[in-house]
Amino acid sequence: MGEFFANVWYSRDRSHEAAKHYSDTVAVQDLHLSIPRGTVYGFLGPNGAGKTSTIRMLTTLTKPTSGEAKIAGHSVEDRQAVSPHIGYLPEEPPLYEELTAREQLSYMAGLRDLPEEATTERVEALLDRFDLAADADNRISTYSKGMKQKTGIIQALMHEPTVLFLDEPTSGLDPRAARTVRETIAGLADEDSTVFLSTHILPVVEEIADRVGVLHDGSLVAEGTPDSLTDRIETGSESSLEDVFLNLTTEAEFAAAGASR
Numbered sequence: 001m002g003e004f005f006a007n008v009w010y011s012r013d014r015s016h017e018a019a020k021h022y023s024d025t026v027a028v029q030d031l032h033l034s035i036p037r038g039t040v041y042g043f044l045g046p047n048g049a050g051k052t053s054t055i056r057m058l059t060t061l062t063k064p065t066s067g068e069a070k071i072a073g074h075s076v077e078d079r080q081a082v083s084p085h086i087g088y089l090p091e092e093p094p095l096y097e098e099l100t101a102r103e104q105l106s107y108m109a110g111l112r113d114l115p116e117e118a119t120t121e122r123v124e125a126l127l128d129r130f131d132l133a134a135d136a137d138n139r140i141s142t143y144s145k146g147m148k149q150k151t152g153i154i155q156a157l158m159h160e161p162t163v164l165f166l167d168e169p170t171s172g173l174d175p176r177a178a179r180t181v182r183e184t185i186a187g188l189a190d191e192d193s194t195v196f197l198s199t200h201i202l203p204v205v206e207e208i209a210d211r212v213g214v215l216h217d218g219s220l221v222a223e224g225t226p227d228s229l230t231d232r233i234e235t236g237s238e239s240s241l242e243d244v245f246l247n248l249t250t251e252a253e254f255a256a257a258g259a260s261r
């Protein structure tokens, strides 16, 4: 399939803009992303920065107010074309509480029109990998937060998407499951899938991301490899992505306060 691109553009020049406005709130603006295949892209930003709005645009769930974005060569305006290529784990996985995990996954496989035998095999392997096989015939309503999260992750992965969007994937997971998620993400990138990872857990990003983008007030304030970002600031001691994040977002806060004076 060649290169994978996620472009979300906005500029004063109205011919190239992608922005998401909620009535009078500009959630995402001046954002241009181009992410090659096989990349783990860490998407960072303070609360309310516009990360979820960006992901919702890229996963066809919400239309950009203006501009354009392409996933695997398809416009996000074309849900039917984009859908087979993407998997999405939102902060609250969309699950039917009255179903069991196996029923939920089989229902989703049906909606996606996946080949039955191969999908069952893959789902069983994922249930094993995430230590969920023994509970997979119990109703989701009886699951802990972590078990629901694992079901959501398997649901996002089971059709082998080219591009996987993960919003706080390790939320609620115990250390073993969180490690399985990190290893799974790294394995997917090795197989040439692209993972778009939004999380506030910066050590996870530092460990597995190839590139990092920092969003603030709907705009990208920095982008690069984790090393290139940590090299940007001189703290006198070794800096971490957390130092970079705090520095950048504080700088952006000051700049915004200065501009509005």
Ligand SMILES: Nc1ncnc2c1ncn2[C@@H]1O[C@H](COP(=O)(O)OP(=O)(O)OP(=O)(O)O)[C@@H](O)[C@H]1O
Residues within 6 Å of the ligand: 022, 025, 026, 027, 045, 046, 047, 048, 049, 050, 051, 052, 053, 054
């Ligand atoms: N449905 C909505 N209606 C109105 N405003 C919204 C809606 N969704 C998001 N917003 C606003 O858009 C901005 C960006 O929100 P978004 O959820 O994208 O941020 P985020 O970076 O994902 O935040 P968090 O880290 O807290 O999840 C915020 O100002 C938020 O209040």
